[in-house]
Amino acid sequence: MNTPWKDNISFILVEPREPGNIGAAARALQNMGFSRLELVNPVSFRTKEAKWMACQGYGILKKATVHATFDDAIHD
Secondary structure, X not given: OOOHHHHHOEEEEEOOOOHHHHHHHHHHHHHHOOOEEEXXXXXXXXXXXXXXXXXXXXXXXXXXXXXXXXXXXXXX
């Protein structure tokens, strides 16, 4: 099913502190057909735990964009 509107939606996590939670968020996005994950001031998330939790959402995790502030994340 083609849903191009989903490409226009970003999910923003602000100061996530657990790499596994970031990976789980990427997996949830994958499961729902979304692809844009934005992170504001996250912990290091390129870890085995994050990759393991991401499962099939690992591609989303790899493409996650990191921002210093929330304002940077919402600026288009």
